[in-house]
Amino acid sequence: MPATASAITVEVARACDAAVAKAFPPRQIGNPAAGSAKGTGKDQRAYFQKCVANNGKVDDMPADAPKDSKPAK
Numbered sequence: 017m018p019a020t021a022s023a024i025t026v027e028v029a030r031a032c033d034a035a036v037a038k039a040f041p042p043r044q045i046g047n048p049a050a051g052s053a054k055g056t057g058k059d060q061r062a063y064f065q066k067c068v069a070n071n072g073k074v075d076d077m078p079a080d081a082p083k084d085s086k087p088a089k
Contacts, residue, residue: 024068031072036064039074 040060044050052060067074 028068028072032064032067032074035067035072035074036060039063 040052040055040063042048042050043053055063063074
């Protein structure tokens, strides 16, 4: 029995690509070989996959902050 695969839409791919670029800015603008200022390639792929799984929507909370943190008064 063959497994079926579904392709993502162009809109979801573009939204996720933009989200990855925002979350992992380049070390040097215009030089992709310089790498990312934050995270690794593995982190970027995981972030993209998470975005695709959520149909282009990701939570923009930084990874450094705990999820249950309360705002400072």
